[in-house]
Amino acid sequence: MLDIRLIRENPDLIKQRLANRGGDHASMVDELVSIDTARRTAETERQKLQGDRNRISKEIGIAKKNGQDTSTIETEVRSINERIEQIGLDADSADMRQKDLLLSIPNLPHEACPVGHSAEENPEVRTWGSKPEYDFQPKDHTILGTSLGMLDFEAGVKITGSAFVVYRGPGARLERALINFLLDLHSTQHGYTEVNTPHLVRPECLVGTGQLPKFGDQVYHSPEDDLYLIPTAEVPVTNLHREEILRLEQLPICYAAYTPCFRREAGSAGLGTRGLIRMHQFDKVELVKITTPESSMDELEKLTANAEKVLQTLGLHYRVIELCTGDIGFGSAKTYDIEVWAPGQGTYLEVSSCSSFGDYQARRMNLRYKAEDGKNRFCHTLNGSGTALARLFVALVETYQQADGSIVIPEALRAYFGSEKIG
RNA sequence: GGUGAGGUGGCUGAGUGGUCGAAAGCACAUCUUUGCUAAAGAUGCGUAGCCUUAACAGCUACCGAGGGUUCGAAUCCCUCCCUCACCGCCA
Structure with a gap:
């Protein structure tokens, strides 16, 4: 606020x-x-x-x-x-x-945030790699995943409903391999502390990060307990230090967390999204930073670079765009989106959104630090996906598909996955 | 889930209706002194809001949370939450 x-x-x-x-x-x-x-x-x-x-x-x-x-x-x-x-x-x-x-009232866009009305005006900041070329017609992940026994969309509908999926066999293993790879990368290479938090939170947490009171209809809620299923690990992880006064030496605090994310996606039903791209439940590794006001902009650049490293290591082509004032999220002051290329879709998919919230969330959750002058000041908070799993899964499967319908596992993932290919 | 004991400032811990925002100790900060690897003394030391100012100051609220009794509540009553112990149940 x-x-x-x-x-x-x-x-x-x-x-x-x-x-x-x-x-x-x-x-x-x-x-x-x-x-x-x-x-x-x-x-x-x-x-x-x-x-x-x-x-x-x-x-x-x-x-x-x-x-x-x-x-x-x-x-x-x-x-x-x-x-x-x-x-x-x-x-x-x-x-x-x-x-x-x-x-x-939403956050003020940062001075550095480009002014614009809609997503069409988001400037592209950089790209990495290039679109892979195939001497055959690349298939969609739903076709690949179903025929290789990795994804079972019908079973997801059967046990829960539409926009839920069952991963099985090599699909389940690939998902688990990705989670482990991501957590290891960020915790051992990028200096994040791994945390494993509850998936249910109190309403105060959602107020703290900004989902409540305005976006309550997007979150699953258990009224008997007044607990909410987290829409992102950002919620429990950022709120870890709610109501605290941190010592200056503690900052920046950097956390990496894997959690499933639950989103009602109310109002976006049947929005022409196929397969894994928009699910009610998906896995994500989230990066969260708590910093001083002075360092938050630098930390946003580092955070974004940490997320990009994921795609670089996996050899996936992507671009980074910066969201303009008309497109940034409710609490954000400045946001970069990372979009990975998915050959089967013929489009870029958002796999990470890296934002600095300034002191907007910190005010909501009364998160402060004791500054050098002894005064209590609000921290700055940041978060970014490092990265979302379902769409990463899509890009990976579609990028590394072969003419015979099999999938080659990229080098960096083989130790986690246990073999070099699927199918 | 049951029974019992508790929840007071950064920590320990006193305080059972009136000048208590709260003793004392520890920790911390500044200063003084002796001196040498330690000690003694003085002062200060919560958070938020309001109102003001050049600055100081002043006022209000906060003793787990909410409600009640009272002219007046940390203190009495009610509800809830949490912690600890034991029992029950369980991955």
């Missing part, structure tokens, strides 16, 4: 910067400013009355000790209490509305 002081002092600047995202946020900012004034007026009045009450109550204590009659003065306090209760209603409702508004 944004700093209310900043909004209070520069409402027009805030409106202008939010306008780059598209959509109407100006009216929310206006309401926020007026509700903030109302809240502070009521709050000041309440505090003054509370001060009066405290002072008089002490007098009562002293008077009683001296055996004096206190009935008149007690009546006075009672009337003060009535006023406190009344003004308190105003203060509390304004406070709730203000919090609600603050949680519903």
Whole structure:
């Protein structure tokens, strides 16, 4: 969430910067400013009355000790209490509305974030490798995976529903090999600490990273326990340090985590996505960093490079694009997407989204560090996929398919997979 | 799930209705002193909000969370959460 002081002092600047995202946020900012004034007026009045009450109550204590009659003065306090209760209603409702508004306003795009209206205006930053050429018509992963006994889409529908899949045999093994490869790469080569977190979280965690309150319809929820299935490991991992004040020496904190991710994808049913590309459940290795404000932009570059290393090591052609202001996520200040080439699809697939959130998430989860001057400051948080598994699986299978329908396992993965080819 | 004991500042730990935001100790910071590898003394040392300022200060809230009783709650009552121990159950 944004700093209310900043909004209070520069409402027009805030409106202008939010306008780059598209959509109407100006009216929310206006309401926020007026509700903030109302809240502070009521709050000041309440505090003054509370001060009066405290002072008089002490007098009562002293008077009683001296055996004096206190009935008149007690009546006075009672009337003060009535006023406190009344003004308190105003203060509390304004406070709730203000919090609600603050949680519903997206982050300011970073100055370095390119201005644009939609995904069409996302600049390409760089590419790596080139599109592989085949002397046959490359097949789609669903055909390859089904015929090799790796993927069973029908079984996924049978036991759960559409957009769920069963990996089997070499498919299950390949998925597991990829997870191990990714975790090993980031933890031994890139300096991330591996963590293994719960897949169910409290609502506060989702508020902390920004999924709640606005995007509750995209998350699976168990009402009996008020727990949510995580849509990404970003949620439990970033919230690991919620409500903490970290020491400067601890930063940056770098975590790598494998988890399945659960997404309802409400509103995007039947969106023309075939096979593994958009599932309700998919595996992902996520990278999370908690940094100082000064270093977060550098850390974003490193994080993105760490994710790119995955595709380089596997020999997969990809491009990096930068999201423009009209396309970045709700909480993000700056985002790079990494898109891998999938020959069977004839298109690039987003396998990683690397973002710096500035202090937006840290404010929501009250995550701070003690700065050199002894002051408590909000940390910056970052995360990026390192990478999403299902689409990586697609790109890998489609890229390394052979004319006879078999798949060659890239060198770096063979020790994990246990053989050189499938089929 | 059952029974019992607890949850107080960075830590330990006092505090059972009134000047308690909270004793004491530890840790930490600054200073002083003696001196030499240690010690003594002084002062300071929570978080957030409000209101102000050149700065200081002031006010309010916070003793697991929420609600209640009261003129007044860390202290009394209710509900919930968590921790520990034992029992039950279980991968």
